[in-house]
Amino acid sequence: MSTTATRDLPCQQIVELVTDYLEGAMDAPLLASFEAHLAGCPHCTHYLEQIEATIRVAGTITAEDLVPEFRAGLLEAFHEFRQH
Amino acid sequence: MSLPPDEDAPLLDALRAGDERAFAALVDKYGPSLLRLAQLYVSSRAVAEEVVQETWLAVLTGIERFEGRSSLKTWLFRILTNKAKTRGQREGRTLPFSSLASDGDEDQTAVAVERFARGGAWATPPRGVPEERLLAGETRARVEQAISALPPNQRAVITLRDVDGLSAEEACNVLGLSETNQRVLLHRARAKVRTALERYLEDA
Numbered sequence: 499m500s501t502t503a504t505r506d507l508p509c510q511q512i513v514e515l516v517t518d519y520l521e522g523a524m525d526a527p528l529l530a531s532f533e534a535h536l537a538g539c540p541h542c543t544h545y546l547e548q549i550e551a552t553i554r555v556a557g558t559i560t561a562e563d564l565v566p567e568f569r570a571g572l573l574e575a576f577h578e579f580r581q582h
Numbered sequence: 583m584s585l586p587p588d589e590d591a592p593l594l595d596a597l598r599a600g601d602e603r604a605f606a607a608l609v610d611k612y613g614p615s616l617l618r619l620a621q622l623y624v625s626s627r628a629v630a631e632e633v634v635q636e637t638w639l640a641v642l643t644g645i646e647r648f649e650g651r652s653s654l655k656t657w658l659f660r661i662l663t664n665k666a667k668t669r670g671q672r673e674g675r676t677l678p679f680s681s682l683a684s685d686g687d688e689d690q691t692a693v694a695v696e697r698f699a700r701g702g703a704w705a706t707p708p709r710g711v712p713e714e715r716l717l718a719g720e721t722r723a724r725v726e727q728a729i730s731a732l733p734p735n736q737r738a739v740i741t742l743r744d745v746d747g748l749s750a751e752e753a754c755n756v757l758g759l760s761e762t763n764q765r766v767l768l769h770r771a772r773a774k775v776r777t778a779l780e781r782y783l784e785d786a
Contacts, residue, residue: 508702561614
């Protein structure tokens with residue numbers, strides 16, 4: 499949980515707090531200060547949007563399917579297991 | 583505290599009853615992610631496949647005693663990381679997770695210091711996100727590339743959280759990390775991938 503005095507934070511500090519913000523790991527005074535900064539700072543808002551875009555794009559990555567031989571091998575192992 | 587219902591409860595019940603289709607469904611659902619995770623710990627795809635196979639056998643052996651206090655997904659991924667770590671150690675690989683908080687880049691900042699003026703306001707600010715370009719396959723490829731260039735522990739955290747969609751708590755349990763370490767690794771990982779994404783979007 500991040501805690502800081504509630505004075506206005508510089509942009510350079512805001513970018514280091516973005517993950518705490520998105521993870522819900524800020525106490526109330528810091529959250530208020532963070533959100534007040536964002537409201538008045540289009541640059542940090544863009545930064546946050548880019549982080550959110552990064553997360554969104556990452557969420558569209560899919561792992562390669564298992565190669566058919568390997569998948570078949572796993573199912574075979576299942577059968578063998580069931581027989582013991 | 584009651585647990586949320588496990589999304590895999592029906593498959594789990596069917597697997598307990600020995601249903602092959604349930605096993606195949608779980609293999610198809612989680613096999614690719616397990617294989618990707620295993621490859622962070624061991625030297626080759628072939629060894630990673632063995633680790634994945636061992637994991638499924640451990641699941642079949644352990645399923646009777648599995649009480650569902652963690653989700654099936656967490657249990658499965660945790661078995662995988664245990665086995666992959668053991669295997670990686672036996673191979674003499676330096677363990678990416680041995681010193682978790684430190685990956686040699688403590689000094690790192692989310693954004694290059696040159697982009698700020700003295701006093702910490704933006705000097706070279708980021709621009710808005712061109713939403714229409716985010717859906718392009720090329721953008722996804724760049725993000726994927728940036729993720730694979732990360733140190734293994736950052737890569738494991740961002741992959742579990744943002745690619746596989748695990749919660750923070752699940753990722754901590756799977757990787758054996760404290761909440762704080764998990765968050766630090768996620769922060770560094772996302773910051774680097776964002777930098778790559780920004781560079782790509784601005785170049786074109």
